[in-house]
Amino acid sequence: MIAPARSGETAADQKILELACDHLRRFGPRRTTIVGIAEAAGMSHANVYRYFPSKEALFESVTSLWLKPLEEELRVIVQGQDPAYDKLERALSALQRAYREKRDADPILFRLLCDAIEQGGGIARKHRNKVQSEIQAIVEEGIASGAFRIQDRRRAMALVFDLAHRFIQPVSIALDRGVSLAEMEFRAGRVIAVIQRSLTFGDPDFDM
Known part of the structure; x- marks a missing residue:
């Protein structure tokens, strides 16, 4: 269900979405069209284009809509006192959980994000940048507080995303549909623990 209109959004936006x-x-x-949506909304297709200049733009807005709660959850985690x-554990767990739940409960809309990632779409880049920014904030906090021994931010970020890739990358999560939830949670938990230990105690492959 679509949330109530926010600031900058109109009732027409919400109805179209x-x-x-x-x-x-x-x-x-493929079979979803602006014309069909306009007819269902009781308006001309030209009116729909006033809000969304193309079908691609409309699909990006649909994808952005379901990603917003996840992005807000990450922001709350980063701003917390933990x-x-x-x-880091909470953020990585939130990512894999949200993607997996969307994949299973709403596969068509989840596929839109995967398609955008594979095609280099704008919404995929924006979401990736937001995720990376929040994870980077956590890494920088850990470095500044002395909690993380790896002092090179770039290398620390590479370690996080290289090791966690299978569990926080939507396309990889789509490919793992046949793996049980229990198995994926066990594997993800093990990988997150390795990431935490590497950042906290140092990794011999990294220059401290």
Whole structure:
């Protein structure tokens, strides 16, 4: 269900987005059209284009809509009072959980994000940048507080994303649909623990 309109959003935006989500789930991206959405909304397709200049822009807005709560959750984690060690675990766990739940509960809309990633779409880049920014804030906090021994921010970020890739990258999560939830949670927990230990106690492959 679409949340109530926020600042800058109109009732028309919300109606169009709700119908777009419905059509995507019923017909898929290829058969979902601006004309069909406009007819369902009781408006001309030209009016829909006033809010969304193309079908691609509309699909990006649909994807952005379901990603917002995840991005806000990450921001809350970063701004919390927990140690960086715990924040990192919570952030990585939140990412894998949100993607996995969307994949299983709403596969068509999840596929839109995967397609955007594979095609280098704007919404994928924006989301990736937001995720990286929040993880970077945690890493920098850990370095500044002395909680993380790896002092090179770039290398610390590479370690996090290289090791966690399978569990926080939507396309990889889509490919792991056949792996049980229990198995994936066990594997992800083990990898997160390795990341935490490497950052906290140092890794011999890194210059301290």
